[in-house]
Amino acid sequence: MASHAPAPSPAALPLDRVHRGDCLELLARMPDAGVHLAFADPPFNIGYDYDTYDDRLAADVYLKWSKRWMGEVSRVLRPDGTFWLAIGDEYAAELKVIATRELGFTCRSWVVWYYTFGVHCKQKFARSHAHLFQFVKNPAAYTFNIDAIRVPSARELVYGDKRACPTGRLPDDTWILRPQDLDDGFAADGDTWYFPRVCGTFKERSGWHGCQMPEQLLGRIIRASSHEGDVVLDPFGGSGTTIAVAKKLGRRFVGLELSEQYAARIEERLAAIAAGDPLDGAPEPLKSVPATKDGRKLAATDRGRPKATRKKASRNTPAVAERSSAAQGRAAR
Numbered sequence: 001m002a003s004h005a006p007a008p009s010p011a012a013l014p015l016d017r018v019h020r021g022d023c024l025e026l027l028a029r030m031p032d033a034g035v036h037l038a039f040a041d042p043p044f045n046i047g048y049d050y051d052t053y054d055d056r057l058a059a060d061v062y063l064k065w066s067k068r069w070m071g072e073v074s075r076v077l078r079p080d081g082t083f084w085l086a087i088g089d090e091y092a093a094e095l096k097v098i099a100t101r102e103l104g105f106t107c108r109s110w111v112v113w114y115y116t117f118g119v120h121c122k123q124k125f126a127r128s129h130a131h132l133f134q135f136v137k138n139p140a141a142y143t144f145n146i147d148a149i150r151v152p153s154a155r156e157l158v159y160g161d162k163r164a165c166p167t168g169r170l171p172d173d174t175w176i177l178r179p180q181d182l183d184d185g186f187a188a189d190g191d192t193w194y195f196p197r198v199c200g201t202f203k204e205r206s207g208w209h210g211c212q213m214p215e216q217l218l219g220r221i222i223r224a225s226s227h228e229g230d231v232v233l234d235p236f237g238g239s240g241t242t243i244a245v246a247k248k249l250g251r252r253f254v255g256l257e258l259s260e261q262y263a264a265r266i267e268e269r270l271a272a273i274a275a276g277d278p279l280d281g282a283p284e285p286l287k288s289v290p291a292t293k294d295g296r297k298l299a300a301t302d303r304g305r306p307k308a309t310r311k312k313a314s315r316n317t318p319a320v321a322e323r324s325s326a327a328q329g330r331a332a333r
Contacts (some may be wrong), residue, residue: 015231018243018255018270020263023235026256027072035076035254036143036230039221039242041086041213042066052259062091067098069235074103076233080142082225083135086113086213092131105135108142113217134225143230148223215279218245226251240266248277 012029013019019026045062048055057065073083083105087095099105111132136142218241226232228250234242237257246253247270257263 013254015252015254016247018237018240018257018263018266020257020260022258023069023256024072027069027076027235030072030076030233030254032075033078033081034231035073035081035233036078037082037084037222037226037251038073038077038233038235039084039086039218040069040073040235041238041242042069042236044088044090046088046090050259063094063098066091066095067102070095070099071103073233073235074105074137077137079138081137082142082144083137084221084225085131085133085135087131087133089127089131092133096133099133099135105137106139107133108136108139108144109134132221143225143227145224145227149220213239213241214281215241215245215248216281218242219249219279222246222249222251237262237266240269244269244273245279247275248273248279250275 012031013026043050043053043055045055045057045059070083070085077083083099085095085099096107096110100107109132111134113130113132115128115130222232222245229252231252231254232242232246233254235256237243237255239262240255243253243255243266255266257266
């Protein structure tokens with residue numbers, strides 16, 4: 001006689017390791033409301049050559065699949081959890097609408113990650129950015145450790161002003177052509193972030209995955225949106241940066257990865273690090289890059305020169321405009 005007893009549910013996924021398989025199948029094995037922070041850098045559906053995944057889906061198929069896995073992320077997140085999504089231009093708007101209007105997330109921040117070594121284009125401006133959405137389930141209760149990611153203000157770094165707030169400042173919305181020529185162009189707590197892309201010649205490059213994110217970028221997100229001991233989920237393990245940084249920062253983690261080859265390499269990466277290890281890359285990229293030959297900073301011109309020797313300038317000259325802007329900023333702050 002055939003048994004009508006329900007089949008046993010698959011075992012829940014153990015923490016602190018990477019699991020190989022389809023993200024939808026693996027997410028289904030995770031309990032409700034157990035994850036504090038999820039970071040997803042999914043395929044962008046632009047024809048990238050992954051090890052096993054087809055990155056050339058029809059648009060409607062890709063969007064339906066995206067809604068399914070984002071719905072599972074919502075289910076496994078705690079009520080006070082945060083979901084960060086990295087996505088390119090092609091589907092940023094659609095996925096934001098799905099997340100907010102269909103899945104009930106609230107978008108707290110739309111961050112632009114600006115990177116050097118952008119993709120060279122012949123018929124359009126070279127792409128040098130990606131979108132980072134910060135979604136929360138409850139806008140009245142979520143983790144955001146602003147003090148963990150503050151940086152010195154431009155007032156302190158550029159102008160040497162002793163009145164500068166020691167905890168940093170809120171940023172301006174500024175357009176910049178060469179970030180290393182203007183120290184206050186990108187502030188860590190702003191919604192435009194500057195981190196160099198991890199290129200093939202960089203020391204931190206894993207060498208086996210073409211879409212590796214900088215550890216310092218993930219460090220900012222994990223520090224801001226979780227506490228030590230919290231559970232961090234990455235449904236698209238890739239090169240393993242999210243869970244490697246989570247381990248270094250003392251978080252628990254769950255990584256999911258479709259490719260057997262990528263999953264094995266992530267395990268090797270995890271085995272080589274320990275909690276408390278420093279993150280790869282420069283924590284403040286603008287301090288570590290040289291200025292271009294003709295880059296001019298206040299420190300190299302007006303600052304330190306006796307007032308009597310400074311050339312008088314009209315109010316329309318760049319130097320006066322800069323000082324006037326700084327004065328207005330002081331009044332506003």
